[in-house]
Amino acid sequence: MPELPEVETVARGLHKRVAGDTIHSVWIGEKLQPLKSPAAQIVSTLEGKRIARVHRAGKHIIVDLEGSSATRKKISRSRAGKRRMEDGKAQWIVHLGMTGQLMVSKPGSEVVRHTHLIAQLASGRELRFVDPRMFGKLSVHLDEFDPGGIEPLEVTEDQFRALFRGRKTPIKSALLNQKLLRGVGNIYADESLHRAGIRPRRQAATLSREQLHKLHEMVRKVLLEAIQAGGSSISDYVNADGEEGMFQIQHRVYGREGEPCLRCRTPIRRVVIAGRSSHYCPQCQK
């Protein structure tokens, strides 16, 4: 579900609302699928921590945690030798998968089906993770989390060209490969390729310098416009406040099979590449 713009929107919303708050206690549901770290480890890492910052890397939400001031005082008073704990820094990583939601709720509000984690905050609010399909993943890390790949909003044109050099895979598949660029998913791959005038099946290595220049530009442009619009809501994506994004109305190919290309009126075609629906204009994209 959520690609870079949706995850960015959620992370920004969460940061604005819960940074500075402290996680009081954590409840985790029975279903174990969404956990990459053991439940007990997630609970013990989160509880008592202050949320310093919420940000994004690729499609991962990163919650920076640090020991609460109360804990800090207690530890430094009791044991000078255990100063490592004093820092108490950790990261809580949330991947939303296809249908995951991380949102701030009022404590009394109804706990919807498929709620897998509830973190009670000192302010009285709750941070909840809901995920019907359970493709999402939760984990905690004591060292800096690195998902690999390059941020598409930071990649230089030289780096971008190098990513695809010698790759025989379809450019669409390469754009979806998170080890190369992190954060581009099915919607934004299709939208970027349409704007760059490149067919999704084109072998990455055969793209001209000019086409790569254009693609680099369009990936960036599409992602920025989507962030501006608060992401794309197809069926169940909502931001941290439970609001839908608006970028779906600006989609030029994704989900528009059979409808006219907005540039040349040719019907948009849908094919399957690497198991994913891929939409393109047979006239505009070469």
Add this chain to the structure above:
DNA sequence: ATACCGACCTGTCAGC
């Protein structure tokens, strides 16, 4: 190493 393909899950919607 590289590249498809099914599997992982639940929910929704179109068609019969």
Add this chain to the structure above:
DNA sequence: TGCTGACAGGTCGGTA
């Protein structure tokens, strides 16, 4: 009304 199949923003592991 209800059944069936296709499909859904993502990623992983097995297989060629």
